[in-house]
Amino acid sequence: MIDPKQIFNIKTEAGFNTMALQVFKFQFENNPVYRSFCDLLYKNPSDIKTVEAIPFLPIQFFKSHHILSSKNNIAKTFASSGTTGSVTSKHYITDVSIYEDSFNYGFNAFYGDIKDYVVLALLPSYLEREGSSLIYMVDSLIKDSNHPESGFYLDNLSALSETLKRLDSEGKKVLLIGVSFALLDLVETYAFNLNNTIIMETGGMKGRRKELVREELHSILKSGFGVNAIHSEYGMTELLSQGYSKGNGVFNYPNWMRIITRDTEDALTIQNSGKTGGINVIDLANINSCSFIATQDLGRVNNDGSFEVIGRFDTSDIRGCNLMVL
Structure with missing residues (x-):
């Protein structure tokens, strides 16, 4: 079991990468939904050597599945906003602290x-x-x-x-x-x-x-x-961490969070900085749910690691990720 206090003590890029790979292995072994998703992609912790190679779970899964990496009782449920009758995302929290x-x-x-x-x-x-x-x-x-x-x-x-x-x-x-x-x-x-x-x-x-x-x-x-x-x-219902912008729509994030972008036509291809693509979020505070999420936002990561949110995908589906029936 990973001590959450370690997550908030990350100081370096190497420290983040090491912790992210540990969290991936933990969630692969303890989150049945995420494990099934990784299996469909033929991705196993023994094959994953870099953070960029970790599979990112489509955010819609929070609408259709219980995304949990813990067997502890649910202490709090956060729900997204939605129109009457629409399906909302639910983030089940086992440790509010x-x-x-x-x-x-x-x-x-x-x-x-x-x-x-x-x-x-x-x-x-x-x-x-x-x-x-x-x-x-x-x-x-x-x-x-x-x-x-x-x-x-x-x-x-x-x-x-x-x-x-x-x-x-x-x-x-x-x-x-x-x-x-x-x-x-x-x-x-x-x-x-x-x-x-x-x-x-x-x-x-x-x-x-x-x-x-x-x-x-x-x-x-x-x-x-x-x-x-x-x-x-x-921020969003499915995350337990936030990015902040002090102006001009340029966001930064805490040491236990990262933003990378994926190709809009091939969800499994990670892009270099400077290109607009789908925003993938690594939020290690999501230790008891899923820390690796493919969002429906479009954005760009700058060379200094900051990021900008450009807009949203036009459709509710994230192309290339629909490998499981939602």
């Missing part, structure tokens, strides 16, 4: 101590449903900030506007994290000129508005809040 360690260490690595911030959350579409991993994370950050004015806002934009302006003018460090459509609602109703506030969007119009390209969205938000950059969070 691993998720908590991941987002706490990750946030601290990029932004410092959460106690330095007042955390304001504008996430109505997530609050209105059960099982959001984002709400779980932000609720924990709000509590850990230990500031009496940290909290969630649903429809009370007027109160949020007043609080945000006052805290910023008092020189408090503020983190406003919100879903895109709600942040747009806020700046269309109220004007801001903020100097001490980080605006972090979590993406998505959730069917409430027309989708905008990132450049247009960030331009509107920068103007509306009076800030120089819009930060972003890259």
Whole structure:
């Protein structure tokens, strides 16, 4: 059994590669769904010598199978958003403390101590449903900030506007994290000129508005809040780690996470940096589910290891990976 604490102590590329191969072997032996997928590809740990050669499980499997590498009881189930009647992804968590360690260490690595911030959350579409991993994370950050004015806002934009302006003018460090459509609602109703506030969007119009390209969205938000950059969070139900962007849509990730891209026509071919392709995520915090996931996002990995999200696949199928009936 791999000690999760080892995952969060990774310091070097060599250390990451060694741990990733160990996690692959562990999940091959303990995750029946992932084992079946690897068997269909004729991939065995004895044949895998590099991280790039590890098979990446299509993310749709989280909609149709129990993806577990642990026999422990399920402590928490995170579920994706979806339209009425649609099949949602479910991430079964046997050890919630691993998720908590991941987002706490990750946030601290990029932004410092959460106690330095007042955390304001504008996430109505997530609050209105059960099982959001984002709400779980932000609720924990709000509590850990230990500031009496940290909290969630649903429809009370007027109160949020007043609080945000006052805290910023008092020189408090503020983190406003919100879903895109709600942040747009806020700046269309109220004007801001903020100097001490980080605006972090979590993406998505959730069917409430027309989708905008990132450049247009960030331009509107920068103007509306009076800030120089819009930060972003890259996360999903199927992951226990997040990437963060401090502007221009360029993301970085913590030491236990990696992004690589695959050819859009051949899902088993890994691309070099600089080419747009399907985003594959290695999230070693997913030790008890699956750490190697082929997402439906399109993106590009830069030469320095940072990455950008370009868009989504047009169809729900990830081409080249449909080897098992979903």
